[in-house]
Amino acid sequence: MDKIVVCGGKKLHGEVNISGAKNAAVAIIPAAILVDGVCIIENVPNIRDVHVIVGIMEHMGAKIEFLDKYTLKVDCSCMDKQTAPQEMVRKMRASYYLLGALLGRFNKAEVAMPGGCNFGSRPIDQHIKGFRALGAEVSCEGIVKASAKELVGSSVYLDIVSVGATINVMLAAVLAKGNTTIENVAKEPHIVDVANFLNAMGADIKGAGTDVIKIRGVEKLKGGTYSIIPDQIEAGTFMIAAAATGGDILVKNIIPKHMESVSAKLIEIGAKVTELDDAIRVVGTDVVKNANVKTLPYPGFPTDMQPQIVSLLSIASGTSIVTESVWDSRFQYVDELRRMGADIRVDGKTAVINGVNRLEGAVVSATDLRGGAGMVIAGLMAKGTTEIHEIQHIDRGYEKMEEKFKALGADIRRVSE
Numbered sequence: 391m392d393k394i395v396v397c398g399g400k401k402l403h404g405e406v407n408i409s410g411a412k413n414a415a416v417a418i419i420p421a422a423i424l425v426d427g428v429c430i431i432e433n434v435p436n437i438r439d440v441h442v443i444v445g446i447m448e449h450m451g452a453k454i455e456f457l458d459k460y461t462l463k464v465d466c467s468c469m470d471k472q473t474a475p476q477e478m479v480r481k482m483r484a485s486y487y488l489l490g491a492l493l494g495r496f497n498k499a500e501v502a503m504p505g506g507c508n509f510g511s512r513p514i515d516q517h518i519k520g521f522r523a524l525g526a527e528v529s530c531e532g533i534v535k536a537s538a539k540e541l542v543g544s545s546v547y548l549d550i551v552s553v554g555a556t557i558n559v560m561l562a563a564v565l566a567k568g569n570t571t572i573e574n575v576a577k578e579p580h581i582v583d584v585a586n587f588l589n590a591m592g593a594d595i596k597g598a599g600t601d602v603i604k605i606r607g608v609e610k611l612k613g614g615t616y617s618i619i620p621d622q623i624e625a626g627t628f629m630i631a632a633a634a635t636g637g638d639i640l641v642k643n644i645i646p647k648h649m650e651s652v653s654a655k656l657i658e659i660g661a662k663v664t665e666l667d668d669a670i671r672v673v674g675t676d677v678v679k680n681a682n683v684k685t686l687p688y689p690g691f692p693t694d695m696q697p698q699i700v701s702l703l704s705i706a707s708g709t710s711i712v713t714e715s716v717w718d719s720r721f722q723y724v725d726e727l728r729r730m731g732a733d734i735r736v737d738g739k740t741a742v743i744n745g746v747n748r749l750e751g752a753v754v755s756a757t758d759l760r761g762g763a764g765m766v767i768a769g770l771m772a773k774g775t776t777e778i779h780e781i782q783h784i785d786r787g788y789e790k791m792e793e794k795f796k797a798l799g800a801d802i803r804r805v806s807e
């Protein structure tokens with residue numbers, strides 16, 4: 391087990407390159423199951439979740455090769471299994487995308503209930519509702535089993551705006567017979583990216599990025615080359631770190647439009663944010679102003695940035711209120727921040743943060759992926775040394791986080807225990 395050790399108090403300076411989007415990659419790689427040919431997928435982030443999904447698909451007969459560190463060659467034409475290996479599936483949430491992709495290609499899928507970060511109950515009823523609307527029979531007792539004679543296009547209204555259900559129903563529908571309309575869909579950048587990937591391979595999907603997605607089923611998808619968008623959440627994490635340390639960072643290789651809610655919040659707390667074509671410069675402020683934040687589906691403030699902004703607000707001048715409206719329970723990391731001197735009271739889905747002058751270094755744990763990112767930011771701000779344990783969570787979604795922070799002048803290192 392590794393840990394990250396940070397000596398806080400350094401203002402971050404310099405430029406950082408953002409990797410490909412995790413939440414796009416973990417959907418686009420299984421989406422290649424639908425393709426009759428070879429997909430070359432570029433700008434793939436080198437993170438643990440990508441290696442897990444690649445491992446699962448290889449186990450199921452796909453031929454996958456890293457052409458270089460960030461380029462994957464995926465050939466699923468010889469895939470011969472419709473049952474995903476349970477132990478591996480339980481390592482990550484996004485393994486649920488195997489359901490839509492396998493069902494779409496083989497009319498049959500068997501995938502264990504997925505694992506991933508623990509934010510309370512994480513149902514997949516909307517995914518299942520969508521598969522059933524397309525004509526599949528689905529049972530769900532520990533293992534989700536879905537099968538159909540053939541999938542037929544249909545109308546699906548999602549009761550909840552769900553990223554996973556939107557993508558999964560889209561995957562199942564691209565090769566279905568006839569037209570599918572999915573309403574009340576999520577609009578996150580990675581949904582548009584998955585639709586763009588499928589369209590580049592020959593699918594006919596319209597409306598991704600709006601509330602309604604329309605899909606005309608096609609007979610087959612052919613191979614091709616596609617480059618994954620930059621990671622909105624990794625970019626936001628570095629933007630917040632710049633503000634939190636009073637630093638000056640140019641966050642490069644991003645789509646500034648995806649960052650609007652984060653940029654607006656950073657301006658509100660007093661940071662200077664300058665948008666360039668494919669980069670954003672953030673200059674921190676000596677006094678962080680308090681602010682209220684409510685997480686919402688895109689284009690609202692992302693729930694995956696909630697721990698990072700709470701870390702920043704823990705040293706704000708005054709009281710801030712952060713409301714989590716996507717997940718039932720996403721404040722587990724707050725106990726760890728309190729060990730560092732943060733004054734935060736959590737009441738259900740709301741955190742009331744009374745800003746303190748400074749955080750103090752402590753021994754803490756990454757309770758989950760983004761909670762871990764929040765702890766690294768807290769460590770960068772704190773006086774003294776912070777040791778962050780359980781960093782396997784961070785490695786799931788951030789590529790060499792400590793190396794990127796080190797290049798920006800942070801006193802940070804990974805230590806093998």
Ligand code: EPZ
Nearest residue numbers: 413484512513514515516517550552553554555694716717
């Ligand atoms: C995706 O999870 C992301 N994961 C999450 O990022 C992110 O927090 C979340 O979207 C919201 O933006 C991936 O893309 C792999 P949802 P997902 O379905 O798709 C409820 C990270 O840190 N719901 O949009 O699983 C659900 O309980 C991870 O990178 C149902 O009730 O999230 C939640 O309250 C963590 N029934 C809300 O909808 C369903 O069938 C949104 O969940 C599906 C979801």
